[in-house]
Amino acid sequence: MNLPTLHTILLQAAPSWLEHSLHGNGKINVVVAVVGLIVLGLGLWMWRMDLRLKRMEEQQRK
Amino acid sequence: MKHWWWKIAAVVLLIVASVAGLYVPLAPALVRFTNGGDQFCPQRVEVVDATHLKVFVEVPEGLREAMTDLSVGYLRYAGAFYSKGGGEGFPAMDCGDEAPAPASGAFVFPNRSILYESIRNLHFHVPMWFTMIALMGLSVWHSIKALGGTNVLEHDRTALAAVDVGLWFCGLGLLTGALWARATWGTFWTSDVKLNGAAVTALIYLAYLVLRGSITDAHKRARLAGIYNIFAFTLLVLFLFVVPRLNAIDSLHPGNGGNSGFNDLDLDNRLRIIFYPAVMGWVLLGLWMAQLRTRTARLAEQLDR
Numbered sequence A: 001m002n003l004p005t006l007h008t009i010l011l012q013a014a015p016s017w018l019e020h021s022l023h024g025n026g027k028i029n030v031v032v033a034v035v036g037l038i039v040l041g042l043g044l045w046m047w048r049m050d051l052r053l054k055r056m057e058e059q060q061r062k
Numbered sequence B: 001m002k003h004w005w006w007k008i009a010a011v012v013l014l015i016v017a018s019v020a021g022l023y024v025p026l027a028p029a030l031v032r033f034t035n036g037g038d039q040f041c042p043q044r045v046e047v048v049d050a051t052h053l054k055v056f057v058e059v060p061e062g063l064r065e066a067m068t069d070l071s072v073g074y075l076r077y078a079g080a081f082y083s084k085g086g087g088e089g090f091p092a093m094d095c096g097d098e099a100p101a102p103a104s105g106a107f108v109f110p111n112r113s114i115l116y117e118s119i120r121n122l123h124f125h126v127p128m129w130f131t132m133i134a135l136m137g138l139s140v141w142h143s144i145k146a147l148g149g150t151n152v153l154e155h156d157r158t159a160l161a162a163v164d165v166g167l168w169f170c171g172l173g174l175l176t177g178a179l180w181a182r183a184t185w186g187t188f189w190t191s192d193v194k195l196n197g198a199a200v201t202a203l204i205y206l207a208y209l210v211l212r213g214s215i216t217d218a219h220k221r222a223r224l225a226g227i228y229n230i231f232a233f234t235l236l237v238l239f240l241f242v243v244p245r246l247n248a249i250d251s252l253h254p255g256n257g258g259n260s261g262f263n264d265l266d267l268d269n270r271l272r273i274i275f276y277p278a279v280m281g282w283v284l285l286g287l288w289m290a291q292l293r294t295r296t297a298r299l300a301e302q303l304d305r
Helices: A006-013 A017-061 B005-023 B116-123 B125-148 B152-184 B193-213 B218-245 B269-304
Strands: B031-035 B038-040 B044-049 B052-056 B065-072 B075-084
Touching: A017 B005, A017 B116, A017 B152, A017 B269, B005 B116, B005 B269, B116 B125, B116 B152, B116 B269, B125 B152, B125 B218, B125 B269, B152 B193, B152 B218, B152 B269, B193 B218
Parallel strands: none
Antiparallel strands: B031 B038, B031 B065, B044 B052, B065 B075
């Protein structure tokens, strides 16, 4: 008998687009998404710091 | 050199840990063959390098004349070889659950079912929490100093900056954790003790910011926020370390539910070599961010005067 791997069981259990994208290539896509999310988060932090400095520069000019 | 060596260390550690965390190959998981519906297992598996595997197999009696598929973990090579055996089939073998041990010298990450490649998230998701905890610790230290009475506003400012950056890392930890949970446990959020503990901790620290916002007098604010911060950090320790380890509560997270997080079953030594530098790198980066936040806050105060 052909034993289905856990991978295929999971795909059958929840066959959404998200599972298809997350479970591809041995779930490396999750790692890619997680790293992307962290970089995005750090980018947003930099953006906020940028705004803060801009405000201070404007204040100094007055 | 005296003051900025740790910033270089942060960058170097993060580069090393991130590259290694993504690059180190995964050990092959369960290797098995399927011949005309019958499954058989190899005797021995050796890792040659990232893309080569040496598999030793005893050909079972009764091998059919058929294409034989080879499965390595989640990868399936249909029709990997053709067998000309004239057998009638054989009873299916149970190959077990354990990943075969890799050859000595080949540095690979362990292959765990369900996790597979996502085990690499250990080097990205978990350091977010370590960084948050380090920053909250730094914050409570400065709060205690502020309550001590000297340089009150200076310490209070650092305490706020550390909580601010710490909450940022908390948010990243929650989001990356949700994504990982969706791929491993099938849902973005479960009522796991550690998840609920993290959420409550986040709310407690958000309340810290709300409390600060509601007081206008700077010295009064520093005192009240300092006292609240000690309370908040105590709850953080309780919710993230004590409650998940209670025997009565089981958790999906490794190392919880009555046991410590750092035994061999929870964290492989090959992962630790990358994990600890990753934690150090992220903590140093978090401290750097908190320092930048403190310095801009100090400048803003001077400009306001």
